[in-house]
Amino acid sequence: QKEVEQDPGPLSVPEGAIVSLNCTYSNSAFQYFMWYRQYSRKGPELLMYTYSSGNKEDGRFTAQVDKSSKYISLFIRDSQPSDSATYLCAMSARGNNRLAFGKGNQVVVIP
């Protein structure tokens, strides 16, 4: 079993819809959780960073962490064509430099 599972299947949604992405993980030592957005031929851009269970909201983005279920989610409200990108979840454990990444989820928002 991989440390971080993220269904990479492309996701197409109409403009204005809510995008829902999620990752599951197996390592209970993970304490820090991130979502990155990566456009084609660019580096990942940090969208959300959280280290506690619950919800964190930033504009149209909401990150959700459920440590008991080892499950994290990212919601994008009122999606725009400019949100079309690959979304990567990442996480790390206390005292460990290394980030464990999901495979990435390609999202296409159709105008």
Added chain:
Amino acid sequence: GAVVSQHPSWVICKSGTSVKIECRSLDFQATTMFWYRQFPKQSLMLMATSNEGSKATYEQGVEKDKFLINHASLTLSTLTVTSAHPEDSSFYICSARTETHQPQHFGDGTRLSIL
């Protein structure tokens, strides 16, 4: 804030040459910098971790004599691909962070093509 600049963004060179890639943190001091490699439609693969003023720690299977990393200051790390060959062609991305448990911030990557 938290801007990481990577240069060059694209380089094409002949087989056998060495290529240097720079990674700079523009508005923060990066105690730790990371170098990744990314293949098409795949996630990032960590190559090495470097702390300012000390030797880099390489991941298993990464040749340290092939991929030379220098982290000479709190704002600059360089990756030199020595005697590059076509199989070294890839997308190389650096990241930087301030302290442990702070998130990594990534540069925009360098597309390396070896002919």
